[in-house]
Amino acid sequence: xxxxxxxxxxxxxxxxxxxxxxxxxxxxxxxxxxxxxxxxxxxxxxxxxxxxxxxxxxxxxxxxxxxxxxxxxxxxxxxxxxxxxxxxxxxxxxxxxxxxxxxxxxxxxxxxxxxxxxxxxxxxxxxxxxxxxxxxxxxxxxxxxxxxxxxxxxxxxxxxxxxxxxxxxxxxxxxxxxxxxxxxxxxxxxxxxxxxx
Numbered sequence: 001x002x003x004x005x006x007x008x009x010x011x012x013x014x015x016x017x018x019x020x021x022x023x024x025x026x027x028x029x030x031x032x033x034x035x036x037x038x039x040x041x042x043x044x045x046x047x048x049x050x051x052x053x054x055x056x057x058x059x060x061x062x063x064x065x066x067x068x069x070x071x072x073x074x075x076x077x078x079x080x081x082x083x084x085x086x087x088x089x090x091x092x093x094x095x096x097x098x099x100x101x102x103x104x105x106x107x108x109x110x111x112x113x114x115x116x117x118x119x120x121x122x123x124x125x126x127x128x129x130x131x132x133x134x135x136x137x138x139x140x141x142x143x144x145x146x147x148x149x150x151x152x153x154x155x156x157x158x159x160x161x162x163x164x165x166x167x168x169x170x171x172x173x174x175x176x177x178x179x180x181x182x183x184x185x186x187x188x189x190x191x192x193x194x195x196x197x
Contacts, residue, residue, distance in 0.1 A: 018064055018081035025050040030099045035194045053077075054096060104192055113155040113190075115147070121165055128158070136161045140168065159187045 032038050032047035052059045053074060060071035064080060072080070078087040115128055127144045131137075136147035136157040145161045148154035160183035167174055174182070 015080060015083050018077065019083075021061075021063075022078070022081040025053050026096065026099070029054060029096055030103050033100055033104065033192050054093065100192075101188075113158065115149045115155065115158045119162075121162065122169055124169075126165065138164060140165075156184065156187045159183050159190075 028046040029050035032043055032050070038044040038047055053061065057073075060073055061077040062071040064072050064077050066072050066076060074089065075087050078089070078092070079085060117128055119126055119128070125143065127142075128149065129144055129146050130149045131146045132148060133146075134148070134153065136145055136154075138145050138161055145158070145165075147157045147161065149158075160180060163183050163186070164179060167179065
């Protein structure tokens with residue numbers, strides 16, 4: 001087989017460019033999730049473009065085309081960027097989520113949620129008391145939540161405790177593991193979207 005001079009080089013350059021675009025989109029997706037990091041229009045556009053690339057099934061990576069000259073979708077783009085015939089989009093989504101958590105989880109300690117000494121749920125007053133033990137305890141008779149008010153984990157425990165109280169008031173039966181997962185996801189969502197100050 002005869003290979004024309006430069007043919008492999010052009011293919012390698014195209015694949016390398018696609019790989020760089022993919023890596024930049026992944027970086028933009030992870031690092032620009034928090035609104036405070038999208039304070040310029042171009043940063044917001046970079047985040048939205050990355051989000052569309054990874055999650056919009058109709059998104060076309062217009063600068064990259066197939067053999068017929070048509071823009072490619074994410075699956076075809078990944079084949080070019082990774083130089084593989086098989087792709088795993090759910091695996092990519094899992095990787096993006098793990099990378100986002102790895103990047104943003106340590107920064108949660110910089111985000112403050114105020115844990116008040118008294119708060120109300122359905123107009124019923126509840127009290128919070130500081131304790132050093134991990135986790136939280138709820139005294140439903142005295143309407144007191146015991147938790148560590150000085151740690152980021154305590155902030156998450158506060159959200160979890162409020163949800164436990166709400167589920168109890170609404171008489172919802174939810175497994176403890178699912179309640180904890182729900183509280184963690186709600187807290188993470190509030191933090192990453194800058195809903196807490």
